[in-house]
Amino acid sequence: MLAWPGRSLDVPPGIDPGEYRLALLEDTYEVVAGLELVTPALVLDPPDQPDAEAVTWPGTPIVREPSLTGAFAALHALGAESAALIAPDAPDLPPLLIGKLFRALGSAPAAACRAEGGALVALAARLPLPAWLAAALRDPALRDTGLDTPDALDRLRAAAPRPGLVPQAPGWHRLRTLDDLRFLDPGLEGWENTRALLEGHPLGR
Template identity: 65%
Template sequence: MTTRFAAVLAMPSPADPAPPGIDPGKLRLAMLEDVYEVVAGLELLTPALIRHPAYPPDAEDVTWPGTAILHAEDPDAALRALAERGADQAVLVAPDAPDLPPLLIGKLLRALGRAAAAACPATGGGLVALAVRLPAPAWLTETLPALGLTLEAPDALARLTAAAPRTGLVRRTPAWHRLRTPADLEYLDPGLEGWENTRALLSGHPLPGLPL
C-alpha cells in the first residue's frame, strides 16, 4: 500500500499580503492554519508540518494531535525527512493558499501515476503545491533549491520541466492562487467554504472587491 503525506511548508517567505490594520505575522499564521486544515482533512493522506528553524514556533500549535512535525531548512530536506517517515509519495503545499480546494491535491497525486512529479502552478508564478514520488530523483532534488523555500520562484514550473530528462516526468495540474500581496486577497471568495481563520482575521477590514 502506498504511503502518502501532505505537508505544509512553514517556511520564511519574502511576501507580505497583509493590508493596513492587519498584523503580517498573524495573517501568515492564520493562512498556515487554514492550509493545514485542508491537508489534515484529506482521506488516505498523512498530514505533516514542515517548519523552518527561522519560522515562529507557534506554527506547530495549529496542528492536530499526532501530526508529524518535521524540522527542515528547505523543500529538499523536507522530502528526505518525509521519505524517512516511510512516505512513498509526498505533496508539499505552500503556506499562503488558505482556500485551496482539496480536489487539487487529489489531482496532483493522481498525476503521479506516470510521472516523477506533479505541480499545481500559482497564478502569477510559482507553485501552490508540488507532489513527488519518493525517493526523489537526482534531477529533481538538484532543482529544488531554485524553486524557493515556499516554491515561490516565478519560473518554478519551467525549471522543473527543463530539468526533467524526458517529457512527461513532470505533470501540470490546474492552477490556483496564492496570497502574496494585499491585492491578492481579492481572490478570496466569501461564498467558498473553508479558510475560517483567515476570514476571521480579515473580518471588519473591508477590502476592494472582498465584501467580508
C-alpha cells in the same frame, strides 16, 4: 506543508502580521489534514516556530528543513512513498486539487500546481526523489528552486530527461499581496480563520 521563513507579508492595514501568517497557515493545514488517506506534516524553516506548531493536530510530524529536497527526504524517512509540499498561504485551496496532484503521480514522478502570477502552490513527488529532480531543486547555479521561485515549473520541466515528467494540475492562487485577496470567494467554504481575521476588510484593491 510549509511554514515560510520570515519573509515580509503584504498584510491588510489594521491586521497583525503574525496573526495573519498563522491564520493562512492554519487554514491551509486544515485543508490537508481533512483529506482521507493523507497524513499531514508541518515543514518549518526556520526550525523554531512554536506558534506554527500550535496550529497542528496532536501527533502531526514536524519536519525542520530549509529546502524542498531536505523536506522530501525527511518525509520519505518517515515512511512516505509520495508527498506534496504546499505553500502556507493558500487557505482556500480546494482539496480536489491536492487529490489531482497525487493521482498524477500514478504516471509521472512529479506534478505541480502553478500559482496565479507565477511560482508554485504545491509540488508533489514520488519518494525517494529521482536524481534529476533532486538536482534541479538544489542546483546552486539556480540559487535553488522552491515554491516561491517565479519560474519553478519551467526549471523543473527543463531539467527532466524527457517531456511529460512534471505534469501541471489546475492552477490556483496564493495570498502574497493585497491584490491577491480578490481571489477569495466569500461563498466558498473553508478558510475560516482567514475569513474571521479579514472581516470588515475589503477583498482586494
